[in-house]
Amino acid sequence: MLVFVEEFGHQDCVSFVPENAFLRVPSCPLWLNRSWMPEEKIRVLVAKPGLDGHDRGAKVIARALRDAGMEVIYTGLRQTPEMIVNAALQEDVHVIGLSILSGAHNAIVPRVLDLLKKNKMDDVLVVLGGIIPNQDIENLKHSGVAAIFLPGTAMDEIVQFIRANVKPRGVPTSS
Amino acid sequence: MPDHKPSKSKIEESPIAEVFEGRHPSAAEKDWAENVLAPALEKSPERPIGAPTGTNLDEDGHARFTTISGVPVRRLYTSADLPEDWSYEKYLGYPGQPPFTRGIHATGYRGKMFTMRQFSGFASPEETNQRYKYLLKSGGSGLSVAFDLPTLMGYDSDHPASEGEVGKCGVAIDSLEDVEILFGGIDLEKTTVSMTINSPASVLWAMYLVVAENQGADWQKISGTIQNDILKEYIAQKEYIYPPAASMRLVIDTFEFGSKFTPRFNTISISGYHIREAGSTALQELAFTLYDGVEYVEWAQRRGLDVDEFGPRLSFFFNAHNDFFEEIAKYRAARKVWYRVMKERFRAKNERSTLLRFHTQTAGVSLPAQQPLNNIARVAIQAMGAVLGGTQSLHTDAYDEALALPTEDAARIALRTQQIIAYESGVTQTTDPLGGSYFLENLTLKLEEGAADYFEKLDAMGGMVKAIERGYPQKEIAEASYQYQRAVEAKEKIIVGVNDFSVDEDPHHILYIDDTVERHQTAKLKALRGRRSNDEVQRRLDALKAAAAKDPGGVNSGDISGSNTMPYLIEAVRAYATVGEICAALREVYGTYTEVSVT
The missing domain is CATH 3.20.20.240 (Methylmalonyl-CoA mutase)
Incomplete structure (x- = not known):
């Protein structure tokens, strides 16, 4: 049946919603997603915090993750940490992908991580993409960011990372 | 009965077909295609690019040659690629x-x-x-x-x-x-x-x-x-x-x-x-x-x-x-x-x-x-x-x-x-040196x-x-x-050092901007608000809002509309109203925009 992969993978999923609502990107059929438990799709919140409007990366990644069989919710622009964590809670996501190019990561990312802890959502995998200076990477990882993807990272690398590191719901994590 | 379905001409099936498709090559170009290009292609075919997961593939699953925007590119351009009525x-x-x-x-x-x-x-x-x-x-x-x-x-x-x-x-x-x-x-x-x-x-x-x-x-x-x-x-x-x-x-x-x-x-x-x-x-x-x-x-x-x-x-x-x-x-x-x-x-x-x-x-x-x-x-x-x-x-x-x-x-x-x-x-010595x-x-x-x-x-x-x-x-x-x-x-487009020719490397020295700027600017703002006439600022902002709310209407050539916001903005900045205060005043009049999100 996998002959249909290409057809489903490229369906046109453009939707229009107001900025303050969340855009749910329909994902591919379940059976496309082979390395994850077949009964549960990986749910990802792609979020664009801060004042920056450069959203090419966030949008491309949102589509790539969807094409890889995940269920993707894109928040739109200018989300505060509170809005992001609230959306992650409401949508019961496994992964939060933050896109930050403006240099505001040191102000934003720790607040997102704190709020996740406060809401007992430590099991949510947090990944970060954008322009992040080397000297900040270690600190961010230390505070709980699972991976940082710099410009030029292949979409597939991000997909593989998420598949390999996402934590299933209801199963105690080893760490 | 033998099958009389017309067989494709030799050229249509050959790798030089694109020389003839949708263009009118000269006799000399046809001759070149048949006697120089065709043998060359037979001897050493063009390099295949890309992977079968690509976006613009030919029937063999190889990527076509295109510009970075995906526009197909021919192997050779001649006068046959210009309009028939071409003149300088x-x-x-x-x-x-x-x-x-x-x-x-x-x-x-x-x-x-x-x-x-x-x-x-x-x-x-x-x-x-x-x-x-x-x-x-x-x-x-x-x-x-x-x-x-x-x-x-x-x-x-x-x-x-x-x-x-x-x-x-x-x-x-x-x-x-x-x-x-x-x-x-x-x-x-x-x-x-x-x-x-x-x-x-x-x-x-x-x-x-x-x-x-x-x-x-x-x-x-x-x-x-x-x-x-x-x-x-x-x-x-x-x-x-x-x-x-x-x-x-x-x-x-x-x-x-x-x-x-x-x-x-x-x-x-x-x-x-x-x-x-x-x-x-x-x-x-x-x-x-x-x-x-x-x-x-x-x-x-x-x-x-x-x-x-x-x-x-x-x-x-x-x-x-x-x-x-x-x-x-x-x-x-x-x-x-x-x-x-x-x-x-x-x-x-x-x-x-x-x-x-x-x-x-x-x-x-x-x-x-x-x-x-x-x-x-x-x-x-x-x-x-x-x-x-x-x-x-x-x-x-x-x-x-x-x-x-x-x-x-x-x-x-x-x-x-x-x-x-x-x-x-x-290259700056001659005008449009690639023209033609x-x-x-x-x-x-x-x-x-x-x-x-x-x-x-x-x-x-x-x-x-x-x-x-x-x-x-x-x-x-x-x-x-x-x-x-x-x-x-799919490696149809190669980015050197990214999807090909990559190496492990050491971090580079960069310009790092810390948060002292935020504190510096905040202190300056506080001092400014203590120094300037805040009443004057408010008057200027009110006048701006009034102008912004009016329809500027049509004007006679050479004049400017009585509710053009520029003169009011100039008065407001002269009074040291801040960017944030002025934009907040205009937000009150116009509201803000939220976009339709597209992915």
Whole structure:
């Protein structure tokens, strides 16, 4: 049946919603997603915090993750940490992908991580993409960011990372 | 009975079929194809590229040769790739003459070299002022101000939304005081200054005009550019504040004010740069930008402005991406299309209204973080394309663009790259030296045709504001951007050091901006609010709000509308009202915009 992969993978999923609502990107059929438990799709919140409007990366990644069989919710622009964590809670996501190019990561990312802890959502995998200076990477990882993807990272690398590191719901994590 | 189905001719089945498809090769070209090309292909077939997961494959699963925008490219271009009625006079014309294919100046760069204008701004106005002096001392011929995100979004440095963003992507400007510091010791009558500011453009321009006036500079003589292109914000860059109609009104206020008081200042730079950075194709960049131009002219005419009054002050801003010939074709096509738009659609009489003058910046989006020194080569190629395309001014990106704002070394190499092109390469000695190349002329014509198709679609939607509200250009760009990314991952498009030729490397030294700027700006704001007359500020803001709420209506040629916001903005900034306070006042009148999200 996998002959249909290409057809489903490229369906046109453009939707229009107001900025303050969340855009749910329909994902591919379940059976496309082979390395994850077949009964549960990986749910990802792609979020664009801060004042920056450069959203090419966030949008491309949102589509790539969807094409890889995940269920993707894109928040739109200018989300505060509170809005992001609230959306992650409401949508019961496994992964939060933050896109930050403006240099505001040191102000934003720790607040997102704190709020996740406060809401007992430590099991949510947090990944970060954008322009992040080397000297900040270690600190961010230390505070709980699972991976940082710099410009030029292949979409597939991000997909593989998420598949390999996402934590299933209801199963105690080893760490 | 034998099967009489006509068999395909030998040529149709052969690898040289494309020589004959849709074109009329000369007898000599046919002869070459059959006797030279065909045997050569048989002996050694062309290299296959890409992976079977790619986006533009032939029947063997190999990627086709295309430009970076996905336009198919032939292996050879000859006169058979030009229109049958091709003639030099009909299609090209001479430099400085309609339709300006070969440039707007009769003498090319011999008369006036392109302006080397490096986009720069970071941290505090004090630090940026030092960088400006350094750039001017190093031979830069104009300034270009990069503002930080809070300024671009109309927030002061002490606003909660500004946390972590102050001075990071550009210089932080809160009040007239900061602009005074920014241009301290720089003669604004002699230096042309470009400011990349959009939603709050008129506020920052008002500050600039007051600083120039206080320096003793004559408004009639100062020159420069405010970007002020709100349409591309809704399409691509996304730094909008107010809804489209209110934003357009503020833009037209600056056209009206500028054509009367600052005749040498470009009140807009209609920008394709950001559209391309958002992932568009070269054609989309060309078509959406020029159509944005159409929209501005229509709004200005509705105000009652004469196209020949403001037309000469419209300027453009394009991207310089990696695909060398496609980019050069884009600039040449842009001049031709704009000439026709102004002449035929808007009946401009003044030839200066029909000239497309443009600034170019090399493509930040094309510069990866991996092996960043390779970006010096990319930038040189891109800049060369812009110069061969006849740009009036140029910014070359620093090689560390994907890592941070440029270090002083990286900024200097970027400027030196322009100087090497200008003074060593020899390309500036001859006007449009690639004109007449079969390949380039074919690409130029294709881009013109493609732009005409987009124009038709946008006209049918009722113009650009309507198209934006439907999400049309946003959707076109998102699709192109995703297709390109897939082509990269399938290795149809190779990015050296990223999807091929990669190595492990050590971290590079970058310019690191910490949070002291935020504290510095916040302290300055506190002091300012304690020093100035806050009653005076409130009166000026109230007067501004009253003007902004009124319909500016039509005006007689040469006058400005009684409710044009510019004079009120100038009075408000003179009283040291801040960017955040002024934008908050306008938010009260106009409200804010939220976009339709497209992925």
